[in-house]
Amino acid sequence: MSARTVSTEELELSLRGISKHFGGVRAVADVSIDVRRGEIMSVIGPNGAGKTSVLNMVSGFYHPDTGTISLKGADITNEKPSEIARLGVARTFQNIALFKGLSVLDNLMLGRHVRMKAGVLSSILYWGPAQREEVEHRRWVESLIDFLKLQDLRKQPAGALAYGLQKRVELGRALALDPSLLLLDEPMAGMNQEEKEDMARYVLDVNEEWGTTVVLIEHDMGVVMDISDRIAVLDRGEKIAEGNADEVRANPAVIQAYLGAGEQSAEAAHG
Amino acid sequence: MVEWEFLILLLTNGVLIGLMYALIALGFVLIYKATDAINFAQGEFVMFASLIVVFAILAFGAPLWLAIAVGVGGMIAFGFGLERVVLRPLIGRPVVAVIMATIGLAAMLRGIGPMLFGSGTQSLALPISDAPIIWGPLFISPIQMLGAGVSICFLAVFGWFFLKSRKGIAMRAVADNQQVAMAMGINVERYFALAWAMAGIVSALGGVVWGNMLGVDVQLALVGLKVFPVVILGGLDSIVGAIVGGIIVGVVENVAAGYLDPIVGGGTKDFAPYVLMILVLMFRPYGIFGKQIIERI
Numbered sequence: 001m002s003a004r005t006v007s008t009e010e011l012e013l014s015l016r017g018i019s020k021h022f023g024g025v026r027a028v029a030d031v032s033i034d035v036r037r038g039e040i041m042s043v044i045g046p047n048g049a050g051k052t053s054v055l056n057m058v059s060g061f062y063h064p065d066t067g068t069i070s071l072k073g074a075d076i077t078n079e080k081p082s083e084i085a086r087l088g089v090a091r092t093f094q095n096i097a098l099f100k101g102l103s104v105l106d107n108l109m110l111g112r113h114v115r116m117k118a119g120v121l122s123s124i125l126y127w128g129p130a131q132r133e134e135v136e137h138r139r140w141v142e143s144l145i146d147f148l149k150l151q152d153l154r155k156q157p158a159g160a161l162a163y164g165l166q167k168r169v170e171l172g173r174a175l176a177l178d179p180s181l182l183l184l185d186e187p188m189a190g191m192n193q194e195e196k197e198d199m200a201r202y203v204l205d206v207n208e209e210w211g212t213t214v215v216l217i218e219h220d221m222g223v224v225m226d227i228s229d230r231i232a233v234l235d236r237g238e239k240i241a242e243g244n245a246d247e248v249r250a251n252p253a254v255i256q257a258y259l260g261a262g263e264q265s266a267e268a269a270h271g
Numbered sequence: 272m273v274e275w276e277f278l279i280l281l282l283t284n285g286v287l288i289g290l291m292y293a294l295i296a297l298g299f300v301l302i303y304k305a306t307d308a309i310n311f312a313q314g315e316f317v318m319f320a321s322l323i324v325v326f327a328i329l330a331f332g333a334p335l336w337l338a339i340a341v342g343v344g345g346m347i348a349f350g351f352g353l354e355r356v357v358l359r360p361l362i363g364r365p366v367v368a369v370i371m372a373t374i375g376l377a378a379m380l381r382g383i384g385p386m387l388f389g390s391g392t393q394s395l396a397l398p399i400s401d402a403p404i405i406w407g408p409l410f411i412s413p414i415q416m417l418g419a420g421v422s423i424c425f426l427a428v429f430g431w432f433f434l435k436s437r438k439g440i441a442m443r444a445v446a447d448n449q450q451v452a453m454a455m456g457i458n459v460e461r462y463f464a465l466a467w468a469m470a471g472i473v474s475a476l477g478g479v480v481w482g483n484m485l486g487v488d489v490q491l492a493l494v495g496l497k498v499f500p501v502v503i504l505g506g507l508d509s510i511v512g513a514i515v516g517g518i519i520v521g522v523v524e525n526v527a528a529g530y531l532d533p534i535v536g537g538g539t540k541d542f543a544p545y546v547l548m549i550l551v552l553m554f555r556p557y558g559i560f561g562k563q564i565i566e567r568i
Contacts, residue, residue, distance in 0.1 A: 059454055060453075061450060061453070061454075080453070081450075081453035081454055082453050082456050082457060082458045082459070085453070085454055085455060085456030086456050090454070091454050093451065093454075097448055097450075097451040099443065099444045099447045099448065099451070100447070101443065101447065102440060102443065102444065102447075106440050109437070109440070110440065110441060110444050110452075110455050110457075111455060113437075113441060113455050113456050113457055114455070114456030116437065130437075134437065173455070177455070177456065
């Protein structure tokens, strides 16, 4: 649908005709989405449209019944989640999924997990390479803490933080993986306007400064229209539209899917 | 003997035996912390380990150190194998499925152990004296000292592991939320296997000290029953709790036996810890040190 044709080398992520059924429910039907390297691609749609199912298939939590998923040209359709993370895909979750009993610092350090190489024994004994590696990762995480302005919260148990801060720590944990592809599942849900603006700023900064490709699921149309390079619209498991903000806003199928509510959001975004 | 001396004797022996309970409870806590699974076969692990050690001595004439090494190695292999064959297919299933699997496993081990290694009661001799150390009013048996020492070492090592080491923290993350841990690139299966192997090591050494004290046969698995009051008192996922719970159970047992047995004619030792357990559950359903989330159990 996009006017410009894109060569496969420029694609960070490519979904080709993926479908997923859960029992008799058709969650995702023949969806193809291409995400170009370095862009912010939003996936929107009414509740139950299959947005999170798509994200979960990219993460490898479950695998599509048909179709293929490729990351930087390599097929990852049936890879394990831990392997996909290793390949540079990080994500946040719709419901905050921090390790609540662990400190903010430990949560962020866990994000570094895939970048740590020391074996079990040397880590347990905390000798030589393991210790050097730890120091190196700690330095990396400290710069992340500065970036996200979490300096005073390092030692706090993650579960004790305010909601907006937990969302920010969860973003930090995903960034700690140093991902090339960042999947964000409703990062602004339940936030007030100021928190939303902060979060949008962080996403834009990460995208611009680190060149990280972002796939964003979000219900706040204002934010989506503002920060997305392109938008894909899902409805009842099918992709009904794709394009930049203006194209999507003007698409009759999108307006139909949102049944008026979407028109209002779209207008709000205009204003 | 004077009254207070009698009490001190009861308390000391209670603490020592309690630390030995803690050693067994530790295996249980390790599994729960890492996999969120309740292992009803902990006592059987201990029994099975001691059977391996005794078998290595009797059938092959292995020296004690080698037999213990074989026991530890055997239990590590057993832990890995168990995780691979029985528990891995249950990852992501309801916790109840894992509990049922461990109950089945317990019954299997009680059957297979005697089948492989013989059913008579064997003694597991250690190169330490049977004669109690007498120190003032105290009578302390050397095996209890050894058991308590082993227990304290393990508790310190694992306490550090879970609080400070990367692998330990990753293991807690796995227990907290498997799916999210996977998305962090943590290989959940590998951590499960590691946890079961660690429980195997603890069980093997528990098997040696308990086997020496009680004799090695199927009945040894019954020490596993003491795990439940210990971990309920201390909290299912707390290593410090395992120590404190163990000591409380040991002391309550001894004091009840010392003061109540003469009145009621015996047997209070066996049920006093459970009375206490029920009382604690009424006021602190998550134990004394446990995390305050109980809906998943």
